[in-house]
Amino acid sequence: MAEFTVTFLPDNGSVTVAAGTPLLEAAREAGLRLQSPCGGEGRCGKCLVQAQSGLEAPTPVETRMLSPSQLDDGWRLACQARLMGEARVTVPDSSLVVEHRIMVEGVEREVVVAPNVRKLSLRLPAPVVDDPRADLSRLMEALGEESLPPARLKPLRDLPGLLRRSGYHVTAVLAGNRLAAVEAGDTTDKTYGLAVDVGTTTVVAYLCHLPTGAAVAVASDLNSQAQYGDDVISRIEAARSNADDLSGLNQAVVAVINDLVARASHEAGVSREAIYELAVVGNTCMSHLLLGVSPAGLGSVPFVPSFRSSQTVRASDLGIDVNPEGSVYVAPNIGSFVGADTVGVILASELDRSDGLRVAVDIGTNGEIVVAKGGELYACSTAAGPAFEGAKISRGMRASAGAIDAVRIDDDVSCHVIGGVRPRGLCGSGLVDAIAELVRVGAVTETGRMLGRKEASSLPEKVGGRLAENEEGMEFVLARAEEGYADEPITLTARDVREAQLAKAAIYGGMELMLQQAGAEPGDVEQLLLAGAFGNYIRRESALAIGLIPSIPAERIASIGNAAGVGARLMLCSLGERRRGEEIARRTRHVELSERKDFYDRFAGAMMLKPLPAAG
Amino acid sequence: MAVLEELQQAIISGNRDKAKELTQKALEEGLEARKIVVDGIAVAMEVVGEKFRANEFFVPELLIAQRAMKESLSMMSGAPVDHVGTVVIGTAKGDLHDIGKNLVAAMLEGAGFNVVDLGVDVSPQQFLKASSDNSANIVAMSALLTTTMGSMRDTVAALDEAGLRQKVKVMIGGAPVTQSYADEIKADGYAPDAASAVEKAKQLLPG
Numbered sequence: 094m095a096e097f098t099v100t101f102l103p104d105n106g107s108v109t110v111a112a113g114t115p116l117l118e119a120a121r122e123a124g125l126r127l128q129s130p131c132g133g134e135g136r137c138g139k140c141l142v143q144a145q146s147g148l149e150a151p152t153p154v155e156t157r158m159l160s161p162s163q164l165d166d167g168w169r170l171a172c173q174a175r176l177m178g179e180a181r182v183t184v185p186d187s188s189l190v191v192e193h194r195i196m197v198e199g200v201e202r203e204v205v206v207a208p209n210v211r212k213l214s215l216r217l218p219a220p221v222v223d224d225p226r227a228d229l230s231r232l233m234e235a236l237g238e239e240s241l242p243p244a245r246l247k248p249l250r251d252l253p254g255l256l257r258r259s260g261y262h263v264t265a266v267l268a269g270n271r272l273a274a275v276e277a278g279d280t281t282d283k284t285y286g287l288a289v290d291v292g293t294t295t296v297v298a299y300l301c302h303l304p305t306g307a308a309v310a311v312a313s314d315l316n317s318q319a320q321y322g323d324d325v326i327s328r329i330e331a332a333r334s335n336a337d338d339l340s341g342l343n344q345a346v347v348a349v350i351n352d353l354v355a356r357a358s359h360e361a362g363v364s365r366e367a368i369y370e371l372a373v374v375g376n377t378c379m380s381h382l383l384l385g386v387s388p389a390g391l392g393s394v395p396f397v398p399s400f401r402s403s404q405t406v407r408a409s410d411l412g413i414d415v416n417p418e419g420s421v422y423v424a425p426n427i428g429s430f431v432g433a434d435t436v437g438v439i440l441a442s443e444l445d446r447s448d449g450l451r452v453a454v455d456i457g458t459n460g461e462i463v464v465a466k467g468g469e470l471y472a473c474s475t476a477a478g479p480a481f482e483g484a485k486i487s488r489g490m491r492a493s494a495g496a497i498d499a500v501r502i503d504d505d506v507s508c509h510v511i512g513g514v515r516p517r518g519l520c521g522s523g524l525v526d527a528i529a530e531l532v533r534v535g536a537v538t539e540t541g542r543m544l545g546r547k548e549a550s551s552l553p554e555k556v557g558g559r560l561a562e563n564e565e566g567m568e569f570v571l572a573r574a575e576e577g578y579a580d581e582p583i584t585l586t587a588r589d590v591r592e593a594q595l596a597k598a599a600i601y602g603g604m605e606l607m608l609q610q611a612g613a614e615p616g617d618v619e620q621l622l623l624a625g626a627f628g629n630y631i632r633r634e635s636a637l638a639i640g641l642i643p644s645i646p647a648e649r650i651a652s653i654g655n656a657a658g659v660g661a662r663l664m665l666c667s668l669g670e671r672r673r674g675e676e677i678a679r680r681t682r683h684v685e686l687s688e689r690k691d692f693y694d695r696f697a698g699a700m701m702l703k704p705l706p707a708a709g
Numbered sequence: 710m711a712v713l714e715e716l717q718q719a720i721i722s723g724n725r726d727k728a729k730e731l732t733q734k735a736l737e738e739g740l741e742a743r744k745i746v747v748d749g750i751a752v753a754m755e756v757v758g759e760k761f762r763a764n765e766f767f768v769p770e771l772l773i774a775q776r777a778m779k780e781s782l783s784m785m786s787g788a789p790v791d792h793v794g795t796v797v798i799g800t801a802k803g804d805l806h807d808i809g810k811n812l813v814a815a816m817l818e819g820a821g822f823n824v825v826d827l828g829v830d831v832s833p834q835q836f837l838k839a840s841s842d843n844s845a846n847i848v849a850m851s852a853l854l855t856t857t858m859g860s861m862r863d864t865v866a867a868l869d870e871a872g873l874r875q876k877v878k879v880m881i882g883g884a885p886v887t888q889s890y891a892d893e894i895k896a897d898g899y900a901p902d903a904a905s906a907v908e909k910a911k912q913l914l915p916g
Contacts, residue, residue: 326853326854330854330855330856330885333856334855334856392854392856393803393804393854393856393857394803394804394805394830540722540723540769540770540773541767541769541770542765542766542767542770565764566764566765587764591767591768591769594767594769595768595769598769687805687806688805693807693808693811694776696772696808697772697773697775697776698776700768700769700772700773701769701773
């Protein structure tokens with residue numbers, strides 16, 4: 094049997110195969126993956142290659158699928174063309190199966206992109222007397238055996254007109270394996286999804302280009318549900334006591350998401366119609382309120398959610414303004430007060446694949462802590478409060494332009510402001526820095542009391558001079574009026590220090606309990622990851638200095654930013670990661686802190702603004 | 710008495726170890742537990758309450774002072790002490806939050822009350838039983854969840870039915886609780902924080 098060498102361009106891979114071998118097979122042997130969704134039956138036209146010689150004459154299938162000018166130029170279908178001599182074959186990128194990888198910020202993760210929503214551009218053969226297949230059959234057969242016909246009427250209704258107007262060149266939109274929509278021409282590049290982290294205080298959305306997984310725009314805003322209360326308990330109470338409030342809470346979060354959709358799509362120059370899927374993470378209460386399901390059971394002992402598993406619903410059913418056929422994947426929860434956002438953190442940090450002892454802390458309103466020890470996962474919520482997200486702090490704000498995010502004190506105070514503009518307020522990382530520095534220089538005691546002017550006489554003049562008294566008590570001027578936005582000073586009040594103190598005591602107390610539960614000491618922790626609201630990269634030295642986290646060697650601590658949001662992106666762009674998230678939700682054990690009698694004692698001890706555990 | 714003044718400072722500044730050391734010293738010097746409580750601990754907690762009202766001290770200072778106070782009290786357990794009154798305290802049924810309640814209990818203890826802490830998720834029947842078993846002067850209830858506030862109303866009713874309402878004063882507190890709710894359920898008192906709770910409790914005592 095004669096054998097010939099086929100060389101594939103532009104990569105120059107070559108392979109020697111027997112005469113009569115289909116090019117598709119030869120390509121596979123050379124390590125090239127050509128697209129063949131129809132299973133190599135010559136029905137989809139995706140395996141286009143170009144060759145001038147060495148191949149048998151075009152088959153009847155090829156003559157039907159390809160135009161005369163294409164054939165003249167040497168274009169062939171790799172699944173049909175067979176080798177009969179030495180050949181040099183050019184493979185265009187569009188015919189290759191490409192695996193995109195995304196690098197995930199701050200977490201050093203590389204993930205193969207394989208989203209739930211995929212688009213395939215198809216050139217279908219027009220109907221002829223010898224091929225009078227129905228429009229839908231023509232399309233579905235080109236898509237291959239595993240694809241399912243549309244579940245809804247719209248794609249079916251669109252089909253006849255679309256096919257004929259576009260000359261049978263259409264793009265099939267698949268959600269999972271089901272045909273969700275059909276579009277004219279090649280719209281494969283216009284496939285977007287939105288990864289959303291619905292926080293109790295802040296909501297962040299990442300608009301992602303699905304074929305590549307790249308985030309093309311980010312938008313964030315305060316969760317307007319705050320009008321019903323800052324914390325999860327107040328919102329649960331509102332929803333359970335009043336049907337109108339449940340509806341109001343639901344509408345508030347949907348409105349925020351729609352606003353973020355508008356802003357992100359505008360920023361990226363993408364139409365909302367091109368957004369086909371949302372992947373949403375949030376704590377258990379947030380998941381309920383987004384779906385308009387009453388969280389009433391979470392309001393009192395024994396704290397029972399209405400659902401724990403992931404839910405997939407139509408975007409239009411929720412009133413979310415993306416492609417009408419779009420769907421929303423609400424990720425699964427771990428327990429009553431530890432939700433999908435924590436699953437996101439575990440996924441992003443890969444705590445589910447740790448052998449040793451690794452810990453992640455989300456420094457946000459609910460202060461979730463995850464401990465991974467020898468393959469076991471435990472998680473709790475500490476209900477820290479929104480101080481570290483900028484709420485409840487007099488000049489607190491989210492980490493965006495104008496926020497003071499770092500503070501240093503020597504003989505005077507210097508602040509770093511995001512965006513380099515005049516400061517408008519203080520974000521979480523700035524708050525932690527400010528307190529750490531104020532305690533270090535002695536303007537605030539370890540018990541959290543801000544000194545009066547007279548008591549602070551030993552401080553450098555410029556620093557002591559920033560202590561001032563207002564109607565409620567003391568305050569410290571971080572940025573003077575002439576330095577601030579709209580000539581307003583940025584101050585940290587004595588009350589602000591108290592709010593931060595309570596929040597950090599909850600988090601520290603929770604960490605201490607969780608470590609004890611795992612039978613470990615702070616020194617045993619191999620890695621501590623600090624996650625938080627978007628943009629918040631809390632400085633580990635400051636966190637250690639005020640006892641926000643236990644004294645673990647600094648080199649073992651890393652700030653990983655909005656890990657929950659990263660987790661949502663992973664679940665949006667990869668079905669493998671989505672499955673992994675489901676597994677994580679099942680496996681992770683929820684620890685209910687309020688049932689622990691010793692939480693109170695630990696909370697009390699954790700109030701002190703100094704490195705903890707205290708020596709001696 | 711120098712040692713008692715020093716003990717006061719140790720408790721006010723929340724220094725547990727010093728409080729323990731000074732209590733030990735006071736006992737070795739022959740002071741009675743009664744005196745240490747009244748002239749040492751109670752005075753310290755009074756000062757703590759004042760500073761709290763003046764916005765100088767906050768929850769953290771109250772908590773650490775209370776821990777120091779407990780350390781001191783633990784050294785004298787079993788010794789006879791005159792209590793100013795007996796309070797039965799707990800978090801209402803259905804509710805597990807106890808930090809606020811614990812703070813109030815500690816402040817009351819520091820002020821010389823005999824405090825019977827029933828913990829969390831306490832039913833009207835449990836309040837009733839503890840109240841009569843301990844001949845309580847006051848039943849103090851805390852709630853953080855609005856739905857569990859209803860249980861406070863039930864407790865007042867239970868005390869009524871058992872004919873104990875005249876003998877026992879009821880005071881309530883907690884984030885969603887208000888004076889008007891206290892009036893509605895015919896409680897005898899309401900306090901917005903731990904320091905005022907002590908004042909209110911003292912006011913509710915007979916005589």
